Each structure stands twice: as structure tokens, then as C-alpha cells.
Amino acid sequence: MTSTQLCTKRDGNRGAWTAEEDQKLARVIEIQGPKRWKIVAAKAGLNRCGKSCRLRWMNYLRPNIKRGNISDQEEDLILRLHKLLGNRWSLIAGRLPGRTDNEIKNYWNSRLSKKIKQKEKQNKILRVQIDHQNNGKRMGNILNRWEEGTSKGNHENSKASFNGDDFFNSSREEDQGPSDLEWMSKLLEMDASWFKFLHDI
DNA sequence: AATTTGCCCAACCGCAGACTC
DNA sequence: GGAGTCTGCGGTTGGGCAAAT
Numbered sequence: 700m701t702s703t704q705l706c707t708k709r710d711g712n713r714g715a716w717t718a719e720e721d722q723k724l725a726r727v728i729e730i731q732g733p734k735r736w737k738i739v740a741a742k743a744g745l746n747r748c749g750k751s752c753r754l755r756w757m758n759y760l761r762p763n764i765k766r767g768n769i770s771d772q773e774e775d776l777i778l779r780l781h782k783l784l785g786n787r788w789s790l791i792a793g794r795l796p797g798r799t800d801n802e803i804k805n806y807w808n809s810r811l812s813k814k815i816k817q818k819e820k821q822n823k824i825l826r827v828q829i830d831h832q833n834n835g836k837r838m839g840n841i842l843n844r845w846e847e848g849t850s851k852g853n854h855e856n857s858k859a860s861f862n863g864d865d866f867f868n869s870s871r872e873e874d875q876g877p878s879d880l881e882w883m884s885k886l887l888e889m890d891a892s893w894f895k896f897l898h899d900i
Numbered sequence: 901a902a903t904t905t906g907c908c909c910a911a912c913c914g915c916a917g918a919c920t921c
Numbered sequence: 922g923g924a925g926t927c928t929g930c931g932g933t934t935g936g937g938c939a940a941a942t
Contacts, residue, residue, distance in 0.1 A: 713911080713912080714910095714911080714912095715910070715911080716910090716911090750912090750913095751911075751912080754910090754911065754912080755910090755911085758910075758911085759910080801909085801910075801911085802909085802910095805908070805909050805910085806908095806909095808908095809907065809908055809909075810907095810908090
């Protein structure tokens with residue numbers, strides 16, 4: 700039987716710790732030190748498993764635990780460390796004096812992950828707007844060429860100056876994103892006024 | 901005022917690696 | 922060397938509370 704199996708519902712008290720339990724636990728740890736948690740739990744006379752005692756000590760009773768809100772500086776550090784280390788909460792906590800891995804994990808899951816999602820969403824919108832602007836410029840060039848063609852002479856010439864192959868070839872030169880057909884359809888989806896303009900000519 | 905919803909955080913769970921005998 | 926036990930970690934749950942309805 701493993702220690703994990705011992706730490707189950709039927710093996711004792713669960714739920715929030717009382718002040719009395721905290722005192723008992725702290726007293727035993729003062730004498731014995733924060734190790735051999737099974738023995739600590741037994742000596743403290745608590746109806747809890749060693750694992751639960753360890754967690755309570757690490758996240759609450761341990762000295763030098765910093766309470767209160769996470770500062771902007773700490774948040775910035777968490778963001779940078781998470782980018783570097785991923786969900787290695789204990790490593791991240793190790794770089795933030797007085798903060799526990801559990802606290803940082805909770806902070807991340809409840810706040811920072813949402814912030815990041817929101818930021819990603821904003822970036823996506825920004826990217827679409829930039830694409831829109833670029834595509835608009837490109838369309839402007841095409842229309843200029845169309846106008847030049849029509850003003851120069853007959854309709855056949857103008858048709859020749861605006862043939863499809865030429866259009867796709869010329870626009871592809873600077874294209875690093877989706878295909879022309881893709882951006883064209885995106886453009887049309889994004890801006891009904893463009894569609895109307897193209898339809899009118 | 902009562903109920904519902906959403907958020908925060910302490911605590912629990914399961915797993916894997918380290919340690920002990 | 923291997924079985925049993927301990928420890929530490931990250932993911933998940935659920936209770937308490939405040940805001941919204």
C-alpha cells in the first residue's frame with residue numbers, strides 16, 4: 700500500500716484546517732523539523748495524513764510566507780518565467796521569495812491566463828486590421844492600373860491591361876501571407892464597402 | 901430579499917522520482 | 922537489485938464570498 704493510498708477520505712479529517720490544528724502541527728514541526736510527514740502527522744495527533752500536513756506547512760504555516768496581493772513587479776516576473784519555464788510552478792515560485800507554487804499556480808489560472816488570452820485576441824484583431832490596410836493599398840494600385848488602362852484607349856486595351864494573370868503575378872511579389880484568393884475573400888468578408896465599390900465599376 | 905453566477909484560493913488527487921531497508 | 926515508502930509536483934475540485942440578476 701502506498702502513502703498516496705493511505706491519504707484518502709476514510710483515513711481522517713479533511714477540509715479546511717482549524718487554528719487548533721495549525722498550532723498542533725507547528726509545535727511538532729518546531730521540535731522535529733519539516734520532514735517525515737507521516738510521523739509529524741501522528742505526533743501532532745491530527746486526524747490527517749502526512750501529505751496534507753506537508754501541504755499545510757508549505758503553503759500556509761511556513762515562516763516568511765508573503766501574504767497579500769501580487770505586485771506588478773512580481774506579476775511581470777511570473778509572466779517572464781512562465782514563458783521561459785512553462786508550468787513549472789515550483790521553479791517559478793523559487794524565484795519569488797515568500798510565494799508558494801500553489802499561490803502562483805492559482806494566480807496564473809485565475810488571472811494571468813485570462814489576461815494572456817485577451818491580449819492574444821487583441822493581437823489577432825490588430826493583425827486583421829493591418830492585413831486589411833495592406834490589402835486596401837494593393838487594391839488601390841490595381842484600380843489605378845485599371846483607370847490608366849481605360850483612360851488610355853479602347854475597351855479591349857483596357858481589358859488587356861487588367862488581365863487576371865498579370866494581377867495575380869504582380870500582387871504575389873510582396874505577398875508573404877495567405878494566397879491572393881484567400882486574402883481577396885477575407886477582404887470581401889471584412890469590408891462590404893469594398894465589395895460595393897468593385898461591383899459598381 | 902432571494903437566487904444565481906462567477907471568481908478566488910485552499911485543499912485534494914494521482915503520478916513519478918527519490919529514498920530506505 | 923528490488924519492493925515498499927516518502928516526497929514533491931502539477932492538475933483539479935469544491936467551498937466561501939461578492940456581484941449580478
